[in-house]
Amino acid sequence: MATIHIDNLTKRYRGKSTPALNHISLEIQSGMFGLLGKNGAGKSTLLKILTTLEQPTAGSITVNGIAIRNKAKIRNLIGYLPQHFGFYPNMKVFDALTYLAILAKVPPRQQKHRINQLLDEVNLSAQSTAKIKSLSGGMLQRLGIAQALINDPQVLIVDEPTAGLDPEERIRLRNLLTSFAQNRTVILSTHIVSDIAATTNKLGILNEGNLIFHGNSQKLIANAKGHLFETRLLNDQLPHFKLNHQLTEQISEDSSVKIRFLSQNPVSDATPVLPTLEEVYLYLQTVHEEVIK
Numbered sequence: 395m396a397t398i399h400i401d402n403l404t405k406r407y408r409g410k411s412t413p414a415l416n417h418i419s420l421e422i423q424s425g426m427f428g429l430l431g432k433n434g435a436g437k438s439t440l441l442k443i444l445t446t447l448e449q450p451t452a453g454s455i456t457v458n459g460i461a462i463r464n465k466a467k468i469r470n471l472i473g474y475l476p477q478h479f480g481f482y483p484n485m486k487v488f489d490a491l492t493y494l495a496i497l498a499k500v501p502p503r504q505q506k507h508r509i510n511q512l513l514d515e516v517n518l519s520a521q522s523t524a525k526i527k528s529l530s531g532g533m534l535q536r537l538g539i540a541q542a543l544i545n546d547p548q549v550l551i552v553d554e555p556t557a558g559l560d561p562e563e564r565i566r567l568r569n570l571l572t573s574f575a576q577n578r579t580v581i582l583s584t585h586i587v588s589d590i591a592a593t594t595n596k597l598g599i600l601n602e603g604n605l606i607f608h609g610n611s612q613k614l615i616a617n618a619k620g621h622l623f624e625t626r627l628l629n630d631q632l633p634h635f636k637l638n639h640q641l642t643e644q645i646s647e648d649s650s651v652k653i654r655f656l657s658q659n660p661v662s663d664a665t666p667v668l669p670t671l672e673e674v675y676l677y678l679q680t681v682h683e684e685v686i687k
């Protein structure tokens with residue numbers, strides 16, 4: 395089981411005035427860890443540094459005590475499915491994995507067994523001789539996970555794996571990741587809150603390069619308790635209300651509308667309600683963006 399220590403990590407890209415990562419400190423234990431943040435939050439940058447594809451500007455990361463500057467050792471410990479991953483479209487599934495197994499230095503005598511085992515695990519055995527260009531989006535992502543696991547790494551890192559998938563494939567992929575997290579450390583990076591809610595209780599939230607939350611979902615929900623309200627307005631009251639409040643839900647019912655909204659202070663004629671994970675996520679981002687304005 396792998397433990398990842400991230401200590402005071404900063405990344406500045408050349409020509410950018412704000413850092414992509416700003417003094418991030420985090421410990422990730424075995425099991426599934428969700429890394430949540432909107433586009434541009436710094437998720438991919440953190441994952442690229444972890445997988446040794448980018449260099450940090452300052453700070454350090456260790457995986458099981460090994461510093462990430464030891465690239466070869468770290469790459470043996472980590473399997474990675476990047477956000478944009480391409481296979482040769484005319485290659486067959488089994489042949490593509492064989493090619494990657496050779497690159498990953500899987501011993502020749504173990505390659506066939508390893509690939510068949512992985513295809514079985516990601517439910518692609520029936521596609522073994524299919525050409526990659528014939529696979530669906532969900533199948534391609536499962537193949538991406540198989541390639542990331544080719545040398546049986548202790549850590550699996552997946553960057554936005556459910557983007558563009560239909561609900562059935564999204565759920566299938568999430569369940570697959572959960573099963574791989576039983577005996578590994580899995581980092582799932584996403585901007586989709588339900589991906590995290592359905593797979594793990596341990597998460598970190600990045601916003602504009604800052605880690606604005608780290609802990610479990612109970613602690614996260616406690617953060618926004620007392621800041622989420624529900625009420626009903628007449629349709630013509632809504633535009634004015636929207637000028638001063640951030641709505642998280644809006645359901646039209648004839649001449650009125652039922653709304654849920656965020657507020658720092660209690661609001662008369664509105665009932666406090668328990669926030670969902672998605673609403674807390676919005677709340678934390680709003681608070682953080684107010685602070686740095």
Ligand SMILES: Nc1ncnc2c1ncn2[C@@H]1O[C@H](COP(=O)(O)OP(=O)(O)OP(=O)(O)O)[C@@H](O)[C@H]1O
Pocket residue numbers: 407408410414431432433434435436437438439440554
């Ligand atoms: N190679 C690069 N050169 C310059 N700036 C970069 C580079 N890669 C990322 N950035 C910038 O760093 C910030 C963080 O980007 P990053 O891709 O890590 O975010 P993200 O949370 O993964 O978002 P997305 O899901 O959109 O990729 C953004 O402002 C982005 O424009």
